[in-house]
Amino acid sequence: xxxxxxxxxxxxxxxxxxxxxxxxxxxxxxxxxxxxxxxxxxxxxxxxxxxxxxxxxxxxxxxxxxxxxxxxxxxxxxxxxxxxxxxxxxxxxxxxxxxxxxxxxxxxxxxxxxxxxxxxxxxxxxxxxxxxxxxxxxxxxxxxxxxxxxxxxxxxxxxxxxxxxxxxxxxxxxxxxxxxxxxxxxxxxxxxxxxxxxxxxxxxxxxxxxxxxxxxxxxxxxxxxxxxxxxxxxxxxxxxxxxxxxxxxxxxxxxxxxxxxxxxxxxxxxxxxxxxxxxxxxxxxxxxxxxxxxxxxxxxxxxxxxxxxxxxxxxxxxxxxxxxxxxxxxxxxxxxxxx
Numbered sequence: 159x160x161x162x163x164x165x166x167x168x169x170x171x172x173x174x175x176x177x178x179x180x181x182x183x184x185x186x187x188x189x190x191x192x193x194x195x196x197x198x199x200x201x202x203x204x205x206x207x208x209x210x211x212x213x214x215x216x217x218x219x220x221x222x223x224x225x226x227x228x229x230x231x232x233x234x235x236x237x238x239x240x241x242x243x244x245x246x247x248x249x250x251x252x253x254x255x256x257x258x259x260x261x262x263x264x265x266x267x268x269x270x271x272x273x274x275x276x277x278x279x280x281x282x283x284x285x286x287x288x289x290x291x292x293x294x295x296x297x298x299x300x301x302x303x304x305x306x307x308x309x310x311x312x313x314x315x316x317x318x319x320x321x322x323x324x325x326x327x328x329x330x331x332x333x334x335x336x337x338x339x340x341x342x343x344x345x346x347x348x349x350x351x352x353x354x355x356x357x358x359x360x361x362x363x364x365x366x367x368x369x370x371x372x373x374x375x376x377x378x379x380x381x382x383x384x385x386x387x388x389x390x391x392x393x394x395x396x397x398x399x400x401x402x403x404x405x406x407x408x409x410x411x412x413x414x415x416x417x418x419x420x421x422x423x424x425x426x427x428x429x430x431x432x433x434x435x436x437x438x439x440x441x442x443x444x445x446x447x448x449x450x451x452x453x454x455x456x457x458x459x460x461x462x463x464x465x466x467x468x469x470x471x472x473x474x475x476x477x478x479x480x481x482x483x484x485x486x487x488x489x490x491x492x493x494x495x496x497x
Contacts, residue, residue: 159320162320163320163323166324167330172443175443177337178399179395180435180440182420183438186392186424187432188360200272203389208397209279209396210240212406214228214236215230216230216231216292217231225285234297241394242391245394249385252267257381264385272416289407291407292406293405297401303328352432356383419471423441425475426442428484429484431488434489441486442474
């Protein structure tokens with residue numbers, strides 16, 4: 159029974175990570191799947207959201223920290239909102255000079271800003287504590303739930319071990335519900351937006367930007383709105399990650415985890431389909447987690463194992479592209495347009 163409870167607790171942790179990636183893929187789907195904006199700097203917005211919320215909600219700097227700012231100990235909701243606003247402001251600064259250009263200039267700008275953010279996180283210790291990262295990031299209601307679960311365990315010394323293990327991880331269940339609530343709320347908001355006249359304009363821009371402009375639509379304004387809103391969602395994902403992990407560093411936002419794998423999730427799940435985006439996050443993260451178990455039995459070095467996991471994800475992407483080019487759950491009407 160104890161082994162089964164251990165598996166359940168791990169699945170809860172897995173679901174939290176998959177849900178956070180689901181939020182990221184929803185943001186990317188709005189930008190790329192709906193509007194056709196090529197953003198390859200997801201990790202930058204993700205990191206900005208995480209650090210913003212951590213600095214606003216975290217503890218004041220200690221004598222051991224290199225940073226001298228932050229630590230306002232504000233509620234989680236404030237940090238989540240601030241993460242969205244700061245990430246959106248960053249997207250606004252990128253979009254204003256680049257969205258009037260054609261081709262892949264937005265992609266170049268976003269990957270450039272993501273690299274700039276990474277360098278700032280590593281080198282500006284007065285703001286981010288450098289490579290040592292930010293520790294002891296408070297999780298919402300953690301102390302309340304932890305105290306109550308500890309009191310319950312103390313008051314019931316005869317609890318079976320499996321119940322003790324289950325109750326002691328009660329906070330993970332709460333955080334999972336929080337992530338699911340944010341994910342569902344974003345899904346329904348985006349669903350309404352995409353089905354609205356505003357969303358139809360975004361899809362028209364994706365299909366034929368010139369035709370949309372000739373119809374009297376301000377293409378630049380709509381593209382900028384899509385870029386900013388998508389970046390705000392990515393910033394919220396960063397805040398959720400920071401308060402879940404309770405420790406972040408520049409290594410947490412490498413392009414592999416912050417950009418590449420998110421693109422794979424969207425392509426596997428279904429570009430242009432919010433349900434497909436969330437399903438892709440679940441499937442790809444599930445495979446990524448499963449390969450961690452499998453590779454543990456292989457007599458290979460850590461770099462070889464890491465490379466094998468990337469190869470596994472690449473093979474999955476190739477299979478999906480061949481089997482279902484539009485993803486597991488293609489956008490409604492995608493097949494009809496392809497005929």
